[in-house]
Amino acid sequence: MRSPAPALAGLVALLATGCSGDTAASGSLGPATAESDDGWPFVVEEVDRLEDPWAMAFLPGTGDLLITERTGALHLRDAGSGERVEVGGVPEVVVAGQGGLGDVLPAPTYADDGLVYLSWVEEGDGGTGAVVGRAGLETGDRPRLVDLEVVWRQTPKVDGDGHFGHRLAFSPDGQHLFVSSGDRQLQDPAQDTTNTLGTIVRLTPDGDPAPGNPLADEGGAAAEIWSWGHRNPLGLELAPDGTLWSSEMGPEGGDELNLVEAGSNYGWPEVSDGSDYGGGEIPDHAEGDGYARPARSWTPSISPGSLMIYRGDLFEDWQGDAFLGALSGEALVRVDLDRETAGDAEVFDTGERIRAVEEGPDGSIWLLEDAGAGRLLRLTPAE
Template sequence: MPMLLLLLGLLVPPLAAEEYRIVTLADGLDHPWGLVELPSGELLVGERRGRLLRLSADGSRRVITGLPSLVSAGQGGLLDLALHPDFTSNNWLYFSYSQPGKGGAGTAVARAKLQDSTLSDLEVIFVQQPKTSGSAHFGSRLVFDKQGYLFITTGERYHSRELAQRLDNHLGKILRVHDDGRVPADNPFIQTPNAKPEIWSYGHRNIQGAAIHPPSGVLWIHEHGPRGGDEVNIIKAGANYGWPQVTHGREYSGGIISQHTHREGMEDPLWVWVPSIAPSGMLFYQGQLFPQWQNSLLVGALAGRKLVRLTLDGQQITGEHPLLDKLGLRFRTLAEAHDGGIYLLTDQANGQLLKLLPVGQE
């Protein structure tokens, strides 16, 4: 499928005052997960099976070589992508993936120099400990903040949920490191005996959405609940977000996980979905193409099969508006294009890279 705009002929009015259209940039992608737009306008797309593609405006695609060994099973594989804030001068590409090893697998983060269709100078800068069995709940999003610190989100690996409340491991945590993996001296648990020094916050279940709130510079995330209880959270250094001692969800069987939706010393979520929409991917829209959406929080939904626009008043969510729900697509990742359009990756065996544009915008 050519990458140049293939119009699907969809005109959907999400609000009375505007219309938008969807353009297909690529299809035939195998469960695409990570997405970044290069300064050149080309796109990098990672497929969960462990393939990294470079897509050009003329419709061509090239496989990028040089990835490390990874486990592609269940929710694991090649996960998120991120560019170094100074990518134009250093060519550092960051990626998270499920790394095999003793005990099973775990989320790892590496960086490498992107040179045309090759990765070189590979450095593994973070390894989740411990590795565990199973193929679920790897996280994983990579976000640089305005100071150049890298946030890494993880999952608690599903069968190890109680470890999310302990500081001697990386499961169910958000980690904060320098761009080369070194631990910042002001991380909250760096002086805590037996705690992993990379930990920024804990008590998380499975975080697949993260973004920096533009006005405040603070990290916001969303995470999967079990049967109900998906959450949006504003992240504070050293804070405990409760899982599994606090949740609005239930076991998939219907059983009770916790009697508590609030406990002293644990952070309450900013927003909760019951039933679950299975959120994945998020961004604060700042572009000019959709002025009515500026400063909204956009969230993809897998089980919910839609794009969700959350309206904000400062750091409060004031409303929820479904978009693209008539398409029935699982939205894995979203990113704001340099021109203000919105890229969307669909999670399916014949996955697509889509672009949301206003009607009349080429």
């Protein structure tokens, strides 16, 4: 990981063929607490630092912020004071490799029942696997989770500590919970719909297979599946119009932004715009190959670790656009979305691995840097 430059600099338009961190302009967010540069359309403010952050979510009605750390801590940050306290009652998690505490998301009914959803990695028969649970969040001087229950498990559990996925998203009507499930670095299960590895599943809020899923008649794990042929989908977001998008890590190259549609097979490991590790060739996506093509792909890799679709008013020109946090690319990547089409893209070279991107209640854009930097940053328009 390179050292941050002393000030903000540089904004690069990405070519249609994609980008990597190597092609982005020099400069980074650096040690800024609140500064901007003539080339940047926003001011960057550092508001906190954490050890190993992974995900964040704002609580409806209060603007307080929940932040997970992969090592198992859940934090609640007060919107007014900025004070951050650790939340009790968090489940025991397996911390190894890419595994640990994952995503956090308030339930659509949070204002009425205080429910939040979490994902994490657990150990069980056969190895490890991702889990989704929900619990009531008690706030106050000593916030804690209560009545935690597991609503979904990735199947089967296998050996290894990579490609869990476990990002969460609710449909705009609150009736469906989507969960991304990585291929656990096993590849072939992503083409086998008798398991949920390498899939995106659609559930009811209680964790049952959602009625109307494309493979519902097959029962078992297949009844949960919305789409399959995924490698490591670490971003998951629904646009206001209900379209579902996912950002996905490819192998060497071939990172993807996908419009996720019911019953579609996204091709992994049969096709990819990247190459296998060690130089092995994989056929590229092509018309007529029977697989859904990515709306956009990147070679060399940017390693997208998160996805947000902007809805706010502060950055009016960016309404409806996708924002990806790039890990190896050390960047914030914006992609112009027009309903079901991904258009031009640009990259803001941050000089640090961006683990998560979220929109604040006021329309500001918040970033979490990955372990090793761990800053929580707030972006607002430059004057």
